Amino acid sequence: MENHQYSVGLDIGTTKIVAIVGRRNAHGKIEVLGVGKAKSLGVHKGIVNNISQTIQSIKSAVAEAQSSSGVPIHKVTVGIAGKHIRSLQHSDYIMRENPDQYITEDDIEVLKEQVKKLVMLPGEEIIHVLPQEYKVDSEGEIQEPIGMHGKRLEANFHVVVGQMGSIRNIARCVHEAGLEMEALTLEPLASSEAVLTKEEKEAGVAIVDIGGGTTDIAIFKDNIIRHTCVIPYGGGIITDDIKEGCSIIEKHAEQLKVKFGSAVPDLEKDSTFVTIPGLHGRPDKEISLKTLAQIVNARVEEILEMVNTELKAYGAFEQKKKLIAGIVLTGGGSNLRNLRQLANYTTGFDSRIGFANEYVVNDKNQLLKGPEFATAIGLLMESLKIRDRKNGTEQPEEKVEIIETVPENTMAAEQPEFRTEEQPEIQTAKRKPNRLTIGEKIMASVKKFFEEVE
16 A cells, blocks of 8 residues: 555644544545554643654654554644744735636635735744635625636635744654654644534634643634634643642642542532552652642633633624534543533533544544544544645545544553552541642745755
8 A cells, every 4th residue: 555545643742742644445434544642752832842852752653653554654744833823814815817717726825825925023934824704806705716707806814823933843853753744734723623513613613622731722603713822721730730739749640630630629529538649658648639629620710711811802702703602622631520511601601522533433442532632633634635635536525434443452551540559549538628729834934944954
């Protein structure tokens, strides 16, 4: 089997790096053939801060994906996030030389290229130019102008911008890991591909992807991207709060969050405790689950308030811009117990957890079940779309099914667990808990950059 038949999504996250290999089968469905996962050691809040460690993590994830799929990996579609990402609205137009000829994809590309020449702040670069609505001569609110006649073609654009240095660092890591970067995609856009339905995008929906270092937001209305942003806080800062608030090591704090963490303290009993083994012969430590929930709640509420601020910035509380489909929570942080209830209360919108396996059939081992794989699957879907466009076989917009064929023993022990001798035990005791205080298509320029370097 030739490599060009396959696509690869590479999610370079703050806590993990995931590579997923897939292809379209004879029925136009997507088969996931291999998954590789490695701990992310050189990324902080979505930004690469250690080149060599990031390269090593990418190599490890890609090697595992190659091993499980039996396919050599050369090209990857990569996700980007980070606190440096910002977005803006821009309108632009072109005057067509021959209005008697109908508008083609080439005309739209000319208009996009014109927008890409916008002057940015020093050190910034345009990542995406996303058309929203078009206007042909005097006719407005056109979503698909191809095939129409007109002299003046105008459009409103959602422009996503990032720091040039951060973009170059990601490109360098991918390049030095022996890979070619096929495309760079904003992570919340990739996640939305994997977990949102067309109906939700039409009705109005916000996807909130809570990762390890950042919380990424994308808002859709009338099937058009309306707003994107990156909040520089994610699940990692909740772990830090637990570590400081409970005076325990980071490994135990992460395991406490995953196994027992809750976003709503009122749903936890005062009398339920978890025992954490002491270090090197020190006495064990008892932590009330209600106290744990209070620590988690304080930080999650702060993140959700930031989400609320972004919803208000878009205008989600106005009648015309109302998000009828509410909020879809995804990413590893959305696994937190009772998060959906807290999101409903804090934002006032109905929410659901977005699982990427809505697109996965025959996922026998449930490897891709968790929302933490939403971005990687979305990047794979984006990569397949790029291949389809190049091959002239673009698939119609419909719900995509992914057939999971990863070997059964792959990633069998990925779930975080306490070692047997350190396994905390929940104990019930009628004691009053102590109160604790509590105090993330520029490919041409990227390729050009490397050509100049080389």
